[in-house]
Amino acid sequence: MNDQQAQELRGTPVVGGKAYGPVVRPGERVAPVHDTATIPEDAREAEQSRFVDAAGLVAARLRERASHASGAAAEVLIATAGLAEDRGWIGAAGKLISSGSSAASAATAATDQFAALFTKLGGLMAERVTDLNDVRDRVVAELLGQPEPGVPVPTEPSVLCADDLAPADTAGLDPKLVTALVTRLGGPTSHTAIIARQLGIPCIVAVADLDEVPAGTLVLVDGTAGTVVLEPDPEQAQAAVDESRREAELVAGWSGPGHTADGHEAAILANVADGVSARAATAYPVEGVGLFRTELAFLDSAEAPTVAEQTELYREVLEAFGGKKVVVRTLDAGSDKPLKFVDHGTEANPALGVRGNRITARHPEIRAGQLDAIAAAARETGSTPWVMAPMIASADEAAEFAAQVRGRGLVAGVMVEIPSAAILASSILAEVDFVSIGTNDLTQYTMAADRMSADLAELTDPWQPAVLALISMVAEAGKRTGKPVGVCGEAAADPLLACVLVGLGVTSLSSAPAASAAVGAKLGGVTLDACRAAASAALATASPAAAREAATAALAG
Ligand code: PEP
Ligand code: MG
Numbered sequence: 001m002n003d004q005q006a007q008e009l010r011g012t013p014v015v016g017g018k019a020y021g022p023v024v025r026p027g028e029r030v031a032p033v034h035d036t037a038t039i040p041e042d043a044r045e046a047e048q049s050r051f052v053d054a055a056g057l058v059a060a061r062l063r064e065r066a067s068h069a070s071g072a073a074a075e076v077l078i079a080t081a082g083l084a085e086d087r088g089w090i091g092a093a094g095k096l097i098s099s100g101s102s103a104a105s106a107a108t109a110a111t112d113q114f115a116a117l118f119t120k121l122g123g124l125m126a127e128r129v130t131d132l133n134d135v136r137d138r139v140v141a142e143l144l145g146q147p148e149p150g151v152p153v154p155t156e157p158s159v160l161c162a163d164d165l166a167p168a169d170t171a172g173l174d175p176k177l178v179t180a181l182v183t184r185l186g187g188p189t190s191h192t193a194i195i196a197r198q199l200g201i202p203c204i205v206a207v208a209d210l211d212e213v214p215a216g217t218l219v220l221v222d223g224t225a226g227t228v229v230l231e232p233d234p235e236q237a238q239a240a241v242d243e244s245r246r247e248a249e250l251v252a253g254w255s256g257p258g259h260t261a262d263g264h265e266a267a268i269l270a271n272v273a274d275g276v277s278a279r280a281a282t283a284y285p286v287e288g289v290g291l292f293r294t295e296l297a298f299l300d301s302a303e304a305p306t307v308a309e310q311t312e313l314y315r316e317v318l319e320a321f322g323g324k325k326v327v328v329r330t331l332d333a334g335s336d337k338p339l340k341f342v343d344h345g346t347e348a349n350p351a352l353g354v355r356g357n358r359i360t361a362r363h364p365e366i367r368a369g370q371l372d373a374i375a376a377a378a379r380e381t382g383s384t385p386w387v388m389a390p391m392i393a394s395a396d397e398a399a400e401f402a403a404q405v406r407g408r409g410l411v412a413g414v415m416v417e418i419p420s421a422a423i424l425a426s427s428i429l430a431e432v433d434f435v436s437i438g439t440n441d442l443t444q445y446t447m448a449a450d451r452m453s454a455d456l457a458e459l460t461d462p463w464q465p466a467v468l469a470l471i472s473m474v475a476e477a478g479k480r481t482g483k484p485v486g487v488c489g490e491a492a493a494d495p496l497l498a499c500v501l502v503g504l505g506v507t508s509l510s511s512a513p514a515a516s517a518a519v520g521a522k523l524g525g526v527t528l529d530a531c532r533a534a535a536s537a538a539l540a541t542a543s544p545a546a547a548r549e550a551a552t553a554a555l556a557g
Contacts, residue, residue, distance in 0.1 A: 007230055008229050009208070009228040010228075011182070011183075011208070011210075012457040012458065012461065013204055013223055013224055014197075014203040015193070016202060016223045016518065017180075017244050017248065018220065018221065019220075019221045020220045020240070023158070023161045023213055023214070023216060023217045024154050026151045032108040032111075033104035033140055038101075039097070041100075044098060047102065048097050048103075051094070051097060051106065051143070055084050056084075057142055058081075062084065063077070063078065065077050071198060083128075088114070089110055103143050104143045107143070111133060111135075123452035127454060130166050130191070131167055131191065134166030138168070151173070157179045160182070162183055163184045164183050164190065164192065165181065180223065181196045182203070182207055182210060183204075183205045183210070197514075202221050203223055205457065213228075217231065218230075218234070219232075220232040220241075224548075225552065250521045252517070257285075260530075260531060261524060262528055264531075266506065266508060266509060267288065268286055268508075268510075268516045268523075269286055269325065269327075269486070270288070270510060272291075272293070273293050274297045274313060275316025275320060278320035283513075286516045291329055291488035291510050292314075294328060294331055294370070295337050296337070297313055298341075311373040312377075314328060314374050318381040322383070325386065327385070327388060327510070328385050330357065334359065335355045342359055342363060342366065343362065351450070356392075357392055371387065371408050378409070385411070391417060392415060392428070395430070397414075398431040402432045402433075413434035413435055415488075416428070417440075417442050421435075422437075422473050425474040425478070426477040429481045435474060435484075437485065437506070438489045439471070439492070440490055441489070447467070463538070465541055468500065472504045475501075475505030476505060478505055485506055486506065486508040488511070492509035492510055492519065498522065499522060500551050503528070503532040503533070503534050503536075534550075534555045535551075536554075537553065538554075
């Protein structure tokens with residue numbers, strides 16, 4: 001570390017807010033065992049039982065802790081207990097023990113096999129490797145008669161720092177004692193991130209050099225900026241934490257609708273997946289639905305849903321928001337969301353393959369049936385949903401889609417997720433009534449970085465100035481044509497970025513409904529001019545960190 005890094009470490013911000021306190025670290029883990037000694041044949045059965053008993057005990061302890069936890073914490077503990085009882089894993093270790101491995105060595109080797117497989121599968125599976133290694137460490141500690149590894153219970157409010165945190169480490173944490181989570185590894189969808197969101201404590205992942213910060217070091221964590229300041233001025237650090245608490249109170253009191261302090265409107269909308277999530281979203285201060293991901297309801301369907309089945313689903317969502325704006329997205333099948341009833345074929349690069357609107361060339365009946373169902377649900381509920389297509393790359397594709405949608409009396413739009421669509425936003429907007437920017441995929445395709453990769457967290461950050469430049473092009477095209485330009489990727493859940501987006505000219509912000517109040521409260525505290533200044537300042541930077549800093553400074557005036 002050079003001097004400057006010693007003062008401030010940076011990572012990927014996951015949950016906003018500030019915390020100040022000493023660093024605590026999880027207890028030492030046992031080193032993975034790779035012994036080469038052979039267990040005599042007559043002792044192998046006993047060794048087998050020792051392994052099964054240890055795995056069973058670890059699973060039972062995790063279940064016991066789950067019974068004292070609730071919500072996501074309980075779910076992750078139960079899922080980890082399931083890994084300790086996984087038949088495939090136990091079978092793989094059992095085979096090794098039968099051929100002479102010690103139980104501890106077999107647990108390690110079987111975990112390595114599964115970890116390699118999970119890593120190869122990538123995405124969410126790769127992020128489960130931490131959970132699997134956690135189970136191994138607990139089982140090996142048990143076999144060696146050592147204490148179970150894990151997080152100590154701090155005696156004062158502390159910042160938990162680790163390489164990565166397994167569910168069993170994070171579930172059941174007391175947010176009064178563990179006031180922030182910071183990890184060296186992990187991505188925005190890792191368990192650490194999920195638990196931090198549930199506990200409502202700041203969280204930063206992918207912080208390089210974190211292992212060089214010893215336990216006991218006083219740190220100020222800024223989960224919005226993604227910074228960890230080492231040994232800051234105690235008074236200033238406490239003042240920063242108090243200020244962030246006041247902001248949290250403003251958020252708690254915010255009830256919509258979305259506008260800047262000087263009255264410039266920007267609708268705050270919800271992303272939903274079905275009737276249940278739509279009804280749940282109405283409990284938040286949102287003005288409608290900005291993205292209804294229809295494919296999520298059909299991930300397990302072996303057969304294509306009938307028009308009647310789909311009509312029922314769409315009707316539920318339209319009814320939940322009776323008369324308010326609802327933007328329905330046609331099936332975004334393929335890549336990370338393959339549908340069994342769509343013949344995706346074998347693709348070397350599914351993210352660049354036949355996904356989203358592109359499946360229509362092979363299966364025109366799927367999109368036609370879906371549009372018929374949306375139109376039927378619209379008639380039954382007396383509403384006029386907006387309908388948009390995912391993965392549009394050209395103005396021709398937008399025109400073809402718009403003709404189908406308008407032919408059914410609906411409002412037509414497309415998503416801007418591919419850089420070509422951003423570059424040609426003017427021609428695309430000439431064909432449709434609105435666009436909505438999917439910043440998750442737009443970032444992935446602009447930066448050529450897999451959105452599921454934990455290693456590429458810096459590149460898959462929507463604050464990348466190249467991504468902001470493309471959003472700016474789309475927003476400018478929206479201003480010229482007077483047509484709405486929404487954002488419906490997770491970027492819209494980041495309060496600071498939301499101000500930049502509004503400053504760029506974005507007209508609505510749609511994301512997980514739980515983010516709505518934080519976004520609305522932040523926007524309500526700044527003027528449109530300040531948002532514009534923040535947008536210009538962020539656009540002029542060369543990195544996500546610099547863009548965040550520049551936007552923060554510009555908004556502070
Ligand atoms: C996006 O890509 O930003 C988006 C909203 O679509 P999804 O996350 O469903 O791909
Ligand atoms: Mg997308």
